[in-house]
Amino acid sequence: MARRTIDFKGSQQEIQKRKQTARVIAGIDTEITLDILPELDLLIPRPNQEEIELLEESILKEGLREPISVWKHEGKQIIVDGHNRYAILKRNNLPIEINIIHFEDIESVKDWMIDTQLGRRNLTDEKRAYLIGMKYEREKLPRGRKGKLDSEKRKNFPLLKENPANTSSKEIGKQNNLSDRTIRNHAVFYRGVNLLSKQMKDDLLEGNIKISKGNLKTIAQHASQIRTPIENLQEVKSIVDRFTISGKTNQPAVPEVHQLQEELLQKVKQIYQKSASMPDFDRNQILETLGSWVKLEQEKLSK
Incomplete structure (x- = not known):
């Protein structure tokens, strides 16, 4: 299939207007200014200087592999992924490509950012x-x-x-x-x-x-x-x-106590959930056994 091209013939003003329209349609524009929200910018640990330099070298050599992810909110275009890529593109006056993602609120943005980072290998x-x-x-x-x-x-x-x-x-x-x-x-x-x-x-x-x-x-x-x-x-x-x-x-090892308590509670819940599908007689037997065990342990502690 032949590659589709855009004919930019006409006056200089018309050419610039058509180029601008084409960039907007493609989501690519060197003139785009995105918003950086410190609360999101500081949420994820930053790459080190060497990684940033390698990223810049890659972008200058091969172009942008992944667009900047943006959340449109209250009239702003807030970066949710690609803060370092955006800085590199602006520093080198390179075209900026964005990918708009819709979120319910800022907490949904943070959850997405964490999961996105965890999906990366580096x-x-x-x-x-x-x-x-x-x-x-x-x-x-x-x-x-x-x-x-x-x-x-x-x-x-x-x-x-x-x-x-x-x-x-x-x-x-x-x-x-x-x-x-x-x-x-x-x-x-x-x-x-x-x-x-x-x-x-x-x-x-x-x-x-x-x-x-x-x-x-x-x-x-x-x-x-x-x-x-x-x-x-x-x-x-x-x-x-x-x-x-x-x-x-x-201080007492609160986390360990809490962890043990949670594990025991989860096991008891699992037993209870499994018993829900049993006949009433069998279910009562299980619950009575659990109750008897708890009473026995309480008596031991009281001695």
Whole structure:
């Protein structure tokens, strides 16, 4: 099939007008100015300088492989994917191609951004764990409170109970081929990383520095007592030492208790759901057995 071309004959003014129309139809224009919302720009960990340089080299050599994803909202064209590509295109005065995606609200945008990043292969293990942890923490909250989790004011948020109506750690685990315990560990990692300074956070997610999961866990458990971002590894050690006595934290291991409680509850729920399809007599027997076991354990604790 012959390639379709556009004839730009006519006066200079007509030519420019037709070119502009063609660019708009194709979604490509060097004159396009897109909006950057800091809340979205800062949500996803950025690539390092070397990755940005390689991306720019690729765009200059081969052109834009993937258009900039845009959310049209309240008269603005807000970038939801492609912040770095957009900066490179503008810097080099190259045509900008956009792909408009429709979202219900900004929380839907954030969910999409996280899932989009998790679908990419060029993530460090640390970045992947951070994004999965972020996804789980957001899913634990009722929809109206998700935005509060991502705000600067909510960095030192307390441990929150999971909203049963939303995606569980087990479901997120299936999506990422991980156990539900690993998902919850990633959530602890996410909370701990958010207490670091921007530079430390970037270095950790790039794999340039190492902080043990145990130390990040201790930091996350005592988030409410950490008032300012942690600036260096020595400060990490100091904080961990402060909250540790003979290798044990001052406070009970709340996350472990919560995890065990959740696992037991899920198992009981599974048994109950399976019994729903059984005859009433068999179902009553199962429920009576569960009740007897609970009473027995309570008696043991009371002795």
